[in-house]
Amino acid sequence: MSHVTLLGFPRIGLKRELKRALEAFWTGTGTAAGLAQTARTLRQRHWQLARDAGADSVPCNDFSLYDHMLDTAVLFDAIPDRYRPVFEHGHLDGYFALARGYKQNGHDLHALEMTKWFDTNYHYLVPELHAGQHFGLAGTQPIDAFKEARAAGFNARPVLPGPVTFLRLSKTTDGSDPLALLDALLPAYADLLQRLADAGAGWVQLDEPCLATDLDAAACAALQHAYQTLASGRHPHLLLANYFGPFGANLSLLQRLPVDAIHADLARGADELEALLDALPPNAILGAGVVDGRNVWRSRPGRVLPLLERARARLGSERVWLAPSCSLLHVPTDVAAETTLDPGLRASMAFARQKIEELRAYAGALDGSAKARAALEAQRVLLDQRARADGVARAAVRQRLAALAPQASMRRSAYPARRQAQQRARPLPLLPTTSIGSFPQTPALRKARAEHRAGKLADAAYDKVIAAEIERCIRFQERVGLDVLVHGEAERNDMVEYFGEQLDGFAFTRHGWVQSYGSRCVKPPLIYGDVARAQPMTVRWSTYAQSLTSRPVKGMLTGPVTMLQWSFVRDDIPRATVCRQIALALRDEVCDLEAAGIHVIQIDEPAFREGLPLRRGDWQAYLAWAVECFRITAGGVRDDTQIHSHMCYSEFNDIIEAVAAMDADVISIECSRSRMELLGAFTRFHYPNGIGPGVYDIHSPRVPTEAEIATLLDKALEVLQPWQLWINPDCGLKTRTWSEVEPSLAAMAAAARAVRARAGQLQA
Numbered sequence: 001m002s003h004v005t006l007l008g009f010p011r012i013g014l015k016r017e018l019k020r021a022l023e024a025f026w027t028g029t030g031t032a033a034g035l036a037q038t039a040r041t042l043r044q045r046h047w048q049l050a051r052d053a054g055a056d057s058v059p060c061n062d063f064s065l066y067d068h069m070l071d072t073a074v075l076f077d078a079i080p081d082r083y084r085p086v087f088e089h090g091h092l093d094g095y096f097a098l099a100r101g102y103k104q105n106g107h108d109l110h111a112l113e114m115t116k117w118f119d120t121n122y123h124y125l126v127p128e129l130h131a132g133q134h135f136g137l138a139g140t141q142p143i144d145a146f147k148e149a150r151a152a153g154f155n156a157r158p159v160l161p162g163p164v165t166f167l168r169l170s171k172t173t174d175g176s177d178p179l180a181l182l183d184a185l186l187p188a189y190a191d192l193l194q195r196l197a198d199a200g201a202g203w204v205q206l207d208e209p210c211l212a213t214d215l216d217a218a219a220c221a222a223l224q225h226a227y228q229t230l231a232s233g234r235h236p237h238l239l240l241a242n243y244f245g246p247f248g249a250n251l252s253l254l255q256r257l258p259v260d261a262i263h264a265d266l267a268r269g270a271d272e273l274e275a276l277l278d279a280l281p282p283n284a285i286l287g288a289g290v291v292d293g294r295n296v297w298r299s300r301p302g303r304v305l306p307l308l309e310r311a312r313a314r315l316g317s318e319r320v321w322l323a324p325s326c327s328l329l330h331v332p333t334d335v336a337a338e339t340t341l342d343p344g345l346r347a348s349m350a351f352a353r354q355k356i357e358e359l360r361a362y363a364g365a366l367d368g369s370a371k372a373r374a375a376l377e378a379q380r381v382l383l384d385q386r387a388r389a390d391g392v393a394r395a396a397v398r399q400r401l402a403a404l405a406p407q408a409s410m411r412r413s414a415y416p417a418r419r420q421a422q423q424r425a426r427p428l429p430l431l432p433t434t435s436i437g438s439f440p441q442t443p444a445l446r447k448a449r450a451e452h453r454a455g456k457l458a459d460a461a462y463d464k465v466i467a468a469e470i471e472r473c474i475r476f477q478e479r480v481g482l483d484v485l486v487h488g489e490a491e492r493n494d495m496v497e498y499f500g501e502q503l504d505g506f507a508f509t510r511h512g513w514v515q516s517y518g519s520r521c522v523k524p525p526l527i528y529g530d531v532a533r534a535q536p537m538t539v540r541w542s543t544y545a546q547s548l549t550s551r552p553v554k555g556m557l558t559g560p561v562t563m564l565q566w567s568f569v570r571d572d573i574p575r576a577t578v579c580r581q582i583a584l585a586l587r588d589e590v591c592d593l594e595a596a597g598i599h600v601i602q603i604d605e606p607a608f609r610e611g612l613p614l615r616r617g618d619w620q621a622y623l624a625w626a627v628e629c630f631r632i633t634a635g636g637v638r639d640d641t642q643i644h645s646h647m648c649y650s651e652f653n654d655i656i657e658a659v660a661a662m663d664a665d666v667i668s669i670e671c672s673r674s675r676m677e678l679l680g681a682f683t684r685f686h687y688p689n690g691i692g693p694g695v696y697d698i699h700s701p702r703v704p705t706e707a708e709i710a711t712l713l714d715k716a717l718e719v720l721q722p723w724q725l726w727i728n729p730d731c732g733l734k735t736r737t738w739s740e741v742e743p744s745l746a747a748m749a750a751a752a753r754a755v756r757a758r759a760g761q762l763q764a
């Protein structure tokens with residue numbers, strides 16, 4: 001009998017119950033007991049759901065109140081000392097202080113740093129360690145989770161990040177190598193494993209997705225040492241899980257890892273199946289991650305079954321477990337809840353529950369069930385039909401893309417000539433000031449949008465609200481004296497959704513929530529069909545804003561890579577092709593804006609960097625098409641139309657050449673939190689075009705002073721030419737209040753005037 005399992009399940013709940021319970025607890029309207037009760041209910045419900053869907057064993061301790069890396073740090077007592085006093089007010093107080101900061105009882109603590117979990121949109125809290133760090137088993141959460149599941153009658157396997165991945169994702173305050181702490185950490189893991197064995201756990205799952213990345217010799221040695229050490233003590237059977245990509249060169253390590261089962265991502269790593277079968281330790285079970293845990297589409301039996309059959313032919317049926325490729329944390333819970341989605345589209349989709357059901361069908365088929373075979377055959381037919389369904393393949397889009405000339409991604413002239421043309425057409429002062437696009441989304445705006453969506457506010461009335469907000473925004477920017485204005489994005493709720501809703505090929509779910517961090521969830525759009533633009537999307541409000549002022553107003557678009565990156569993307573054609581389709585649709589928008597009199601146009605690409613593949617060897621291919629897509633979007637305009645872009649991060653060094661190759665006339669980037677450290681990148685590489693390193697941090701309510709902004713600008717001028725430097729905040733202002741934005745931008749404009757005077761003298 002084939003064994004079906006899963007590595008992890010979404011935690012937040014179909015109706016975001018965990019979010020509600022967390023927020024109630026944080027605001028004091030809910031109790032700790034209430035939160036614990038919700039968490040327990042969700043765990044039980046999800047185990048039950050997984051079993052009903054066909055799982056033979058389920059993970060436990062995959063649930064977390066906030067984040068699994070944080071849980072692991074707390075479990076092993078890796079708590080920075082400054083937070084310890086908060087734990088005296090209660091364990092949850094301490095735990096959430098690490099997650100969210102703590103400003104009470106005389107403490108003023110920031111949260112731990114947060115960053116992306118591999119190449120997903122999930123963010124984990126970065127454990128903060130130091131040389132000489134002490135570790136010890138300081139909690140019982142995995143053991144409790146196991147007991148809880150067993151008491152409820154489930155065959156459960158505790159899960160936690162493995163020691164090497166845990167350390168590699170941690171940072172140290174003293175710059176020492178976190179991996180040097182391995183020998184200090186291993187006894188705590190060993191202690192846990194022993195207690196799990198005592199509690200009766202048959203298996204434990206240690207996630208080591210670092211195996212999907214490039215590992216140097218030290219990391220390889222660490223893995224070998226870690227698992228040899230853990231295997232030498234008393235422990236449940238060890239399942240070592242790798243996901244988010246193939247093992248690649250790390251395959252050669254597997255033979256030396258004394259574990260009982262190895263999970264492999266066969267959605268992304270199908271090509272290495274043969275090599276993997278050769279590399280498996282003797283007698284180890286293969287966790288065959290055949291159903292893609294990173295997307296929402298039904299799997300293709302024609303692809304999955306041969307993989308499973310091949311594995312079983314080599315290993316025997318007892319040694320092959322069926323699983324999703326990775327934890328289901330990254331997909332929503334149940335597509336059956338999407339009652340408003342087009343039925344044909346819905347039938348082609350699989351969320352967490354459906355993915356387990358698919359695995360059960362594959363298991364049945366392998367075990368000879370005619371019914372399961374028939375179900376898979378029906379799925380194959382359905383997916384074939386789907387390819388021909390309305391809106392999936394659009395002849396016009398395909399023809400246009402096929403006929404796209406290489407010149408489409410080229411501006412007419414090189415940057416120096418464009419710069420001159422732009423300066424002639426719209427003279428700007430030295431060190432021009434601008435902003436990133438959005439202005440505060442006030443409660444009144446949000447209320448109007450909600451009422452409009454609910455049909456309680458008529459279109460005309462809503463439009464009036466938007467128009468008034470845009471005018472307020474323009475007048476304010478004129479008053480402060482900014483040079484290139486924005487309309488403020490009052491009409492936009494979300495920078496991807498706003499465009500997705502207007503583009504063909506996109507669809508939206510009602511409950512398709514995926515955890516981003518803690519209580520925060522996103523509902524990624526679905527790109528199910530060829531992308532096309534039916535009509536202009538932003539021209540109306542941009543031209544309205546421009547009609548109010550004689551200063552240039554920037555048009556504002558979300559770029560193709562970001563649209564792609566923040567959506568669930570169809571898996572029947574390459575991502576690069578989908579991205580090119582979006583680029584073409586946006587290119588038309590750019591041209592329409594230009595024709596309508598908008599001569600400065602920003603194409604935001606905040607997700608450009610996060611699209612980077614996990615392995616360096618794959619970077620070049622990604623960067624090539626990502627850069628090309630940006631250039632297609634921007635490539636249709638005249639020389640005197642100025643293209644801006646914005647990116648939301650400061651780790652720039654390793655992709656600066658690609659960013660330069662995008663050839664935007666001006667880019668704005670995040671900078672102030674790193675105190676312009678990234679400017680180091682510009683001493684190594686002379687960025688050729690205009691650039692605005694953000695001069696103040698919009699993530700904080702703090703209002704910057706004129707003097708500190710001027711200091712940052714002086715620093716920037718040490719490595720950038722005065723003609724290329726722009727002045728702007730770090731990012732959009734939509735999460736700030738007007739009372740913060742007004743003085744902040746006033747300070748920025750004042751600093752600009754001061755530095756401009758000095759830089760002018762310097763230049764003369």
Ligand code: GLN
Pocket residue numbers: 436437438489495556604605606646647648731732733734
């Ligand atoms: N134009 C967008 C804004 O200002 C950019 C946001 C982003 O890059 N994340 O909100």
Ligand code: ZN
Pocket residue numbers: 436606646647648649730731732
């Ligand atoms: Zn940003």
